[in-house]
Amino acid sequence: MTPILRWALIGASDIAATRMIPAMRALGHQVTGVASGSAVRAAGFAAAHGIPYGTVDVAALVARDDVDAVYVSSTNERHRAHAEAAMAAGKQVLCEKPLATSFDDARAVVEAADRAGVLLAVNHHLPGADTHRRIRELVRSGAIGRPLAVRVSHAVSLPRRLHGWRLGDRPGAGVILDITCHDASVVNPLLDRPAVDAVALPARQGPWQAGSEDAVVAAIRYRDDVLVQTHDAFTVPFAPTGLEVHGDEGSILAADVMTQDPIGEITLRDRTGIHPVDVGARRDLYEIVLAAFAEGCLDKGRPTATGHDGLAAFAVADAVLRSTSTGRREAVRGLPEELDA
Incomplete structure (x- = not known):
């Protein structure tokens, strides 16, 4: 049976709204909260998609006990900072492509995941x-x-x-x-x-x-x-x-x-x-990506694209x-x- 995950979303994005939230819910996963750079956008996105918690405080969101994994879909130049914030909180991370906007930053994200001992995958569908x-x-x-x-x-x-x-x-x-x-x-x-x-x-x-x-x-x-x-x-x-x-x-x-x-x-x-x-x-x-990621969280499978795969594509x-x-x-x-x- 595929594990059920509780997700935090960093980024009130189109891809989250049109693809990822529907796929998460189709698999029985839960969406705990969403963070955006705009309080108005965070609240509006949360209300529109039935998400209990909207905030501008990324650190507070990823620190919540009812979050197992974090999906990062903020704009590309923010991917590294947001992925690393989630890893620092001990969360598993599924990051939108590209991992970052420079090779050194992308490699740093992969290395941070390895050091933290958390799963990093990239949403290459x-x-x-x-x-x-x-x-x-x-x-x-x-x-x-x-x-x-x-x-x-x-x-x-x-x-x-x-x-x-x-x-x-x-x-x-x-x-x-x-x-x-x-x-x-x-x-x-x-x-x-x-x-x-x-x-x-x-x-x-x-x-x-x-x-x-x-x-x-x-x-x-x-x-x-x-x-x-x-x-x-x-x-x-x-x-x-x-x-x-x-x-x-x-x-x-x-x-x-x-x-x-x-x-x-x-x-x-x-x-x-x-x-x-x-x-x-x-x-x-997207259900394939999420199911493989969930299996990877339990060391029962391999994500569709690991952090290292995402770095190679970048x-x-x-x-x-x-x-x-x-x-x-x-x-x-x-x-x-x-x-x-």
Whole structure:
């Protein structure tokens, strides 16, 4: 039986309202309280979602005895401070991506969790999807032979309700830390090897005065010269998302799989023909994340994306982001040998 957790929310966010609270309650979890930087917003969010306690005092919220775990979904530049505050109170932490807005800060969050002896996971919803689990199974079974290349299409239209800080110029804004890190959260476990370097071309395409990139195309090289292409955007309203994995003995083509919903179709192409792939169950992605996190709290399972997984995904996005500034190929920080140093 999946453990039942009592949650504190740091951040009265859209993702908490539209995805996480419904998923928590579907699993029987409880939401004890919510903290926001605005007392008015905290009270309004609590009232709107039937949460007993709303506050601006993060320390008081995470110290409560009726809180087992903390979900951090404040704006990106606050993730480190809020995650560390929860860890200091001895709480288990599920943090929204990205872990922070710099590699050093992201690594510091992971190290703080290790020191505190608490579970840290990152809310990368895609790796747990039944479609992506099936794709990984195909690759690991040798269905396409030796992996050579991956192509990710993750160009979408940013909903108007999310046009705020994501289109600004402060740390954590822009499409790379919003979407590219999700791509990496999928590709890293799929290829099961580290990313080495990346080069990227950014653009500002939208009908708004964006303070940061709202579209980017990147090329990322993984160990053993596996090449990955990504196209991420806030500006494309009608294209399907997709993932392609190409090997020397076959290709996997997956349509509509880079989404928040349990949809999408997978096709395997090899020398014997074109084969539709049965996905099996199509569970809610956020319920998958929360159930795996709850099992991890009892050492009975592994989160969909651990803190270390989140750091590895951030490192790829960080290299892409640095390349947009320098115009050069940038090394991915935190290769295993560096992290072990």
